[in-house]
Amino acid sequence: MTESPNYTPPDVWKWDTESGGRFASINRPTAGETHEKELPIGKHPLQLYSLATPNGVKVTVLLEEMLALGIKDAEYDAWLVKIHEGEQFGHGFVGINPNSKIPALCDYSTDTPTRVFESGAILLYLAEKFDVFMPSDPAHRAECLSWLFWQMGSAPYLGGGFGHFYSYAPEKWEYPINRFAMETKRQLDVLDRHLADNEYMCGAEYTIADMAIWAWYGQLVLGRLYSAGEFLEVKAYKNVLRWAEQIDARPAVKRGRMVNRTFGDPEMQLHERHDADDFDTRTQDKIGTED
Numbered sequence: 547m548t549e550s551p552n553y554t555p556p557d558v559w560k561w562d563t564e565s566g567g568r569f570a571s572i573n574r575p576t577a578g579e580t581h582e583k584e585l586p587i588g589k590h591p592l593q594l595y596s597l598a599t600p601n602g603v604k605v606t607v608l609l610e611e612m613l614a615l616g617i618k619d620a621e622y623d624a625w626l627v628k629i630h631e632g633e634q635f636g637h638g639f640v641g642i643n644p645n646s647k648i649p650a651l652c653d654y655s656t657d658t659p660t661r662v663f664e665s666g667a668i669l670l671y672l673a674e675k676f677d678v679f680m681p682s683d684p685a686h687r688a689e690c691l692s693w694l695f696w697q698m699g700s701a702p703y704l705g706g707g708f709g710h711f712y713s714y715a716p717e718k719w720e721y722p723i724n725r726f727a728m729e730t731k732r733q734l735d736v737l738d739r740h741l742a743d744n745e746y747m748c749g750a751e752y753t754i755a756d757m758a759i760w761a762w763y764g765q766l767v768l769g770r771l772y773s774a775g776e777f778l779e780v781k782a783y784k785n786v787l788r789w790a791e792q793i794d795a796r797p798a799v800k801r802g803r804m805v806n807r808t809f810g811d812p813e814m815q816l817h818e819r820h821d822a823d824d825f826d827t828r829t830q831d832k833i834g835t836e837d
Contacts, residue, residue, distance in 0.1 A: 568714040572632045577644065583636030587654075588623030588820050595625050595639060596649035598807035600705070600761040600771070601665040605649045606819075607757050607802030608669055608679065613822065614798040617676050619655070624805045624819040666698045669754040679754045686748055693747045693755035701762045703729045704771075713772045727778060730766075734783045737763055741785035745792075756793060764790035801825055 561575050587593055592609070596602040612620035627633050627648050634646045643650040643663035651668050653660040653675075662671045670691075673680040681687045707726035711719060737759070740747070747755040765771050767780040767787050774780075781787060793799055804816040804825065812830035819825075826832075 572630065572635075577646065578635075579637045579640040580632065580635040581637070583633065583638055585636075585638035585642070585652075586623075586625055587652075588625070590621045590623050590820075591653060591655035592620065592622035593625070593652045593654065594622050594649060595627050595642065595651075596806045597627050597629055598803065598805060598809075599629075599648065600701070600765060601647075602649045602806055603765075603803055604665045604758050604761040605651070605668050605672075606805040607761065607799050608672055608754060610798040610801040610805075611757070611796075612672070612676055612678055615678060617678070620672070620676060621822075622819070626806050626808070626817050628808075664698075666694055666758060669694065669758055673754050679752065679757070681748060681751055681753065686751070690748045690753045690755045694758055697755070697758045697762065700733050704733065704762055704766070708774070709772045712774055712777070731778060734763065734767070734778070734780065734786060737789075738783040738785045741789045746789070752793075756789075760790060760793045760799075764793055768794060804829065 585593075585595060594605060594609070596605065598606070606624060609620055609622050609624075627639065629648060633639065634643075634648060639650060640646055642652055642661045645663060647663070649663075649665055649668060651662045651671070653662065653671075660671075662668045670680075681690050703726055707722070708730045711722040711726060715722075744750075746752050747759060762771070763786065766778075767775070767783055767790050769775040769780070804814050805819045806817065807815045808817060809815070815830040816824055816828060817830065818828075
């Protein structure tokens with residue numbers, strides 16, 4: 547790691563487009579649309595616009611889990627949003643999510659189409675709409691919501707903090723990597739202590755809190771985020787690892803990981819999902835065979 551030179555903040559901050567690292571071409575200090583592009587609409591009431599980042603995976607895992615329960619009204623179309631190309635700044639996407647982040651959902655089953663943005667809000671909306679994966683007991687519901695919002699508040703330190711400076715920043719700087727590695731390990735310790743006495747985040751019941759936390763921290767200890775498993779010694783968090791492997795073995799979780807995925811093994815990539823049989827016919831390995 548190399549130390550950054552001493553930096554004195556200017557009196558007024560100015561945007562430097564050259565200092566943004568891997569995402570410099572799309573990051574900017576203003577919101578709003580940059581171009582006209584309407585969103586496609588498929589045949590199902592639930593329309594998802596996403597990418598298989600951890601935040602996107604949360605939602606597709608929940609949708610696939612609901613379908614596995616036989617909830618036919620949870621059928622959905624999942625459209626790929628290429629965030630590295632700035633598609634999240636198109637007119638249509640900004641209309642659903644003014645914050646221009648994936649995932650975003652539009653529910654056409656309501657009298658007026660309902661937009662939902664922010665992954666945690668989407669999980670809560672769907673769990674309440676279909677009355678699944680959310681405890682009914684008030685105390686257990688409070689526990690579920692507490693862990694759900696723990697994830698929403700904690701993961702930016704893992705992703706935008708540790709992940710950015712460890713994997714994506716243009717240079718390796720010791721201070722931010724150490725600072726965010728320490729916080730990431732503290733969060734893993736929080737989870738490990740809790741899961742020592744609980745099968746899932748809310749005891750014996752598998753909920754949206756598990757789905758949200760697993761998408762980030764479960765995949766981290768399974769070696770899927772930032773190639774940082776050895777650096778963070780993630781295997782030492784044995785209770786988190788047990789929980790992560792248990793969730794990872796669920797068929798619906800595997801399907802959820804595949805949706806809107808554009809990287810890794812071609813057989814695990816389903817760029818768009820419009821029907822259940824797409825998993826058998828439209829993954830990238832099968833499309834490549836057809837070509």
